[in-house]
Amino acid sequence: MVDSTSIEPRWRRMPEERPRQILDAAFEVFAEQGLAAARLDDIAKRAGVSKGTIYLYFPNKEELFREMVRNTILAQIEIGEQAPETASATDDLVECMRGYWSFLRSSTFPVLYRLIQAELRNFPELAQFYAEEVIARGHRLFCHHIQRGIEKAEFRALDPSVATRMLLGSMVMHSLWCSKRSFFPSVAERSDEQVFDEITDFILHALRPAPVA
Amino acid sequence: MVDSTSIEPRWRRMPEERPRQILDAAFEVFAEQGLAAARLDDIAKRAGVSKGTIYLYFPNKEELFREMVRNTILAQIEIGEQAPETASATDDLVECMRGYWSFLRSSTFPVLYRLIQAELRNFPELAQFYAEEVIARGHRLFCHHIQRGIEKAEFRALDPSVATRMLLGSMVMHSLWCSKRSFFPSVAERSDEQVFDEITDFILHALRPAPVA
Amino acid sequence: MVDSTSIEPRWRRMPEERPRQILDAAFEVFAEQGLAAARLDDIAKRAGVSKGTIYLYFPNKEELFREMVRNTILAQIEIGEQAPETASATDDLVECMRGYWSFLRSSTFPVLYRLIQAELRNFPELAQFYAEEVIARGHRLFCHHIQRGIEKAEFRALDPSVATRMLLGSMVMHSLWCSKRSFFPSVAERSDEQVFDEITDFILHALRPAPVA
Amino acid sequence: MVDSTSIEPRWRRMPEERPRQILDAAFEVFAEQGLAAARLDDIAKRAGVSKGTIYLYFPNKEELFREMVRNTILAQIEIGEQAPETASATDDLVECMRGYWSFLRSSTFPVLYRLIQAELRNFPELAQFYAEEVIARGHRLFCHHIQRGIEKAEFRALDPSVATRMLLGSMVMHSLWCSKRSFFPSVAERSDEQVFDEITDFILHALRPAPVA
């Protein structure tokens, strides 16, 4: 038992960390309760500060929400947009998909997705931000590889934008299903990897060149 | 003196219609405001009844929300699960997709989807209901046709469940994107029909038998 | 012992009286505490209603304050502006002064005066209202009689507006002093009537015609 | 490197001036906002010190207010109570009135008057202080000259205290009206000097000996 740690932290947390602490706590509480039901008291408690302290760093609850969403999205984005190009466009594409999938399957993505959906009316700029930073960014990334695959005749000739949307759409939706597996029996007995492989396989089949006939 | 009639509405609505009126109003207000921000006052006003009347038919706001979601989902489901089977499984599948697409593109679907997403934590049973009535039901429907197509060698041999999920996932996600076109440039300049055709074409390509090669 | 009355009023107060009850309570609490320090809880309690009820009739604290001031001023104004004209302008003037003095010496005037002074910055329209309804109205009234007195040679020829301001100014200030007698020893040992007589006497002396020389 | 000096103020204010700086800032902020609405943050900022510093010199907001009022009153009082006596009591009286009028028309008087009025309930000792230092002091001063004027038969025989109150009352009230000219049309088109002359003239007429007739 190391009860001592539960009594008093020896060093106060550095003040420079306050915004981060608060944003982290806000993420958790908003995730659990949604914007309206979340109480600033709870966020403060979870951040280990007093209610008033929040207002030293954020003008109000809405702005805290906004900042938290923006921050979390930005912190999550790690997609190397200029992915290393190997000889095979197919390999590159699959590699990118793997990275994107692991982003979609992180614990933060479904939470953010839900929060943004829920507050679409009140915070359209957040939806805009999400659409740009998550979807459009992914779109550019995948579109590039698919285009390359077409040019190299690894893929059949098709509108790369369409293929990209199919790819993105099915990945995003599968990620959401996977995060609520109990509700969706068709993914319930599959692991994340299995699901990913199935998606990849399906997409590649759709992209494969037409039979020579 | 019949002065009173000149102010009052000419026909009183039948009392039996009350629950329906309230549910309809609830749908509109919840759609616009979300659960927490919706005020019973507004719902009552929109339903043309008094606030107290709502409590004659629903025990509280949460239950009204639940009932509204359940009701709206049920009212929307029109998918003929045993669709008429023609000679071509491909034709049957496309026909089913067309029906499902028009359901997904109805004005109620994206609203319901958002409400359910937002209240996932507090009303898991609604998510369950949605998963069953909308996704699983669609899953059974499409799976059947794909299975048939495989058996008839119209489609390549693949796990029909996987194909179904890809089909459903991309349709649902495209529907959501289409309902917020301004945020998603890649669907912005396309009509619903175009998007549908693109999805169908892509899916059918993925399903087509492997080249004889 | 009539304890019964302290348990439950037999009849609820008529709802039409609510605004009046609240305004009355507001007057008392604002009088004691000022705008900022007054708590809506206290006003509600004193009005015998709940906090929420106040918001059924007034949109917020400030508006309640405004309404209370306006209302109280209007309720106090009873100056017969077209006072009956007797043969003597002097008598008429003194009669009017007596009426105005009793208004100024009412328990509400000093309270209102103080509240308006205190909130001059935030509610200039109230000061405007007071200036118009209390001062300007009195000005017109007295000016008329003084003008008449000059014409009838009961008073010396002087600017009636100046005389009126002197009259009003000294009456208002004396009223304020009288309402805090303990602070102002020079009025402490005098009754209201005495003070009034002194003011009247002084004013009439100032108005009396110049010596024939 | 003397980079630091380019940001910092060239001369640090002497610590002994701190209380004065704070009191001055307090006067301004209390004047603009009133006691309740004034924020210590603003006072600190205006004084060029930090919030905590205020508490090094004043135990709390109320005491700061008290001190500020007392200080400002004392700083304003410049009335030579034993004004030089010339041959004419009338001239002396007018001279004193002129001095008092310029005090009443200073920018600080109406502000203080309003603050004291507003906080009458919570700070009766300030009202007491004002009554003594401003009104009673003026009373003694004017009473003396009027008494002398009566003895020298420059004025008619009347209670000098009554005359003094009339004089003070009308001057104070006119000063307040003049400081809110837009609300009081009867002084709006008159200059301070004109108003003063009118008051003086009226008072002297009221004091002049009765006609020999």
Place this chain on the structure above:
DNA sequence: GATGAATGAGCCTTCATTCAT
């Protein structure tokens, strides 16, 4: 059944005051 006035718990926000540095 229907109404809508009344209730009061609950929460965001402010700001005087404290205190570690």
Place this chain on the structure above:
DNA sequence: GATGAATGAAGGCTCATTCAT
């Protein structure tokens, strides 16, 4: 002495729920 980040009590306002009519 001086700072300003942190605190937490207090209060305005909202709105789901009740209930007398």
